[in-house]
Amino acid sequence: MLRMAAQTKPKKGASPEEGxxxxxxRAKSDPRAFGTLYEWYIKKIYTYIYYRVGSHxxxxxxxxxxxxxxFIHLPGYEHQGLPFSAWLYRIAHNLVANWYRDQxxxxxxxxxxxxxxxxxxxxxxxxxxxxxxxxxxKIIRRLSADKQQVxxxxxxxxxxxxEIGKILGKSEGAIKSLYHRTLIQLRDEMGKSxxxxx
Amino acid sequence: xxxxxSIERRIRRVLVPVSPRKGYAAVLKNKLLNSxxxxxxxxxxxxxxxxxxxxxxxxxxxxxVAAAATIGVKFVGLLGSGAILLKAASxxxxxxRDMKSQAI
Numbered sequence: 001m002l003r004m005a006a007q008t009k010p011k012k013g014a015s016p017e018e019g020x021x022x023x024x025x026r027a028k029s030d031p032r033a034f035g036t037l038y039e040w041y042i043k044k045i046y047t048y049i050y051y052r053v054g055s056h057x058x059x060x061x062x063x064x065x066x067x068x069x070x071f072i073h074l075p076g077y078e079h080q081g082l083p084f085s086a087w088l089y090r091i092a093h094n095l096v097a098n099w100y101r102d103q104x105x106x107x108x109x110x111x112x113x114x115x116x117x118x119x120x121x122x123x124x125x126x127x128x129x130x131x132x133x134x135x136x137x138k139i140i141r142r143l144s145a146d147k148q149q150v151x152x153x154x155x156x157x158x159x160x161x162x163e164i165g166k167i168l169g170k171s172e173g174a175i176k177s178l179y180h181r182t183l184i185q186l187r188d189e190m191g192k193s194x195x196x197x198x
Numbered sequence: 199x200x201x202x203x204s205i206e207r208r209i210r211r212v213l214v215p216v217s218p219r220k221g222y223a224a225v226l227k228n229k230l231l232n233s234x235x236x237x238x239x240x241x242x243x244x245x246x247x248x249x250x251x252x253x254x255x256x257x258x259x260x261x262x263v264a265a266a267a268t269i270g271v272k273f274v275g276l277l278g279s280g281a282i283l284l285k286a287a288s289x290x291x292x293x294x295r296d297m298k299s300q301a302i
Contacts, residue, residue: 031231038230042223047215060218064226071230133212140212155213186205 021079028075038067041085044157045092051152052096054141062099066092086167093149139189147182150175 020037027033045066050059069091077087140151146168153159153167161175168175 035227035231038227039223042226043215043217046218046223050216051213056219060222063218067226067230129211132208136208136212140209151209152213155209156215183205186209190205 020084024074024077024079024084028077031071034071034074037070037084041088042067044085045088047156048089048149048152049092049096051140051156052092052145052148053099058099062092062095065095069095082166083163086169089149089153089167093145097145136190139186142189143182143185146178147185150179150182154179 023033023036027037042063046059046063049062049066050056053059053062066088070088140148143151149168150164153164154161159167161179162172164170165172165175170178
């Protein structure tokens with residue numbers, strides 16, 4: 001709904017005629033234009049990586065690598081109608097996959113970090129909500145990578161099914177189906193977790 | 199359907215946008231825009247399994263070399279204004295983060 005409108009609706013840093021595609025062309029030789037792209041996407045890429053790896057330190061390292069890679073390889077990037085964010089998410093996805101392969105570990109998002117928002121929002125039930133959030137995050141982190149991707153892009157990033165399809169190179173129908181299967185699995189896992197709390 | 203909506207609401211409360219620590223985005227941007235694009239052959243070096251840049255935290259070349267020597271990470275050189283280190287295969291990322299902390 002929102003960010004991919006950048007293709008037609010210029011955002012801050014791009015001239016009205018330019019749009020994202022023009023900005024990408026300019027960024028191949030002008031670092032300042034790359035800086036604008038960076039500002040558009042830094043928070044989204046960071047959020048995506050954070051929920052995949054579960055720690056701010058690792059998210060910072062990997063986010064840095066995503067933009068370094070993008071900066072280095074941008075001269076060879078060809079705009080093929082897909083949003084620029086799709087390319088960035090693909091780089092991020094590959095780096096996260098490599099990170100898991102190299103580390104051979106799966107962290108769980110820290111309770112303090114994951115629940116910071118709840119304490120601010122509803123102090124009265126903060127502990128209860130913290131526990132609920134932690135449990136749900138643990139379940140989400142056990143999902144397959146593509147299911148985690150769909151959830152993060154949909155909820156943390158606010159993309160529609162159509163946009164997620166473009167980012168992941170799948171049809172809208174495939175995303176709907178994947179999302180439906182994800183909800184079913186989550187419901188099952190939450191049921192098991194409720195029956196057999198760890 | 200009702201249950202799914204309930205699950206969706208719960209996910210929405212958990213998966214919220216997060217921000218990097220204060221100053222991180224600006225420093226990284228500064229580093230990116232003031233560094234040269236790395237030669238492809240350097241990145242594809244098979245002896246290297248990770249590339250580390252210390253300019254993210256704004257350390258100078260001498261501090262970078264010293265920090266690299268301290269923990270035994272291979273220092274390859276400077277590219278543009280960016281200090282680039284190539285991590286030896288035996289070094290875990292935690293060592294690199296320690297190195298960053300020391301360098302700061």
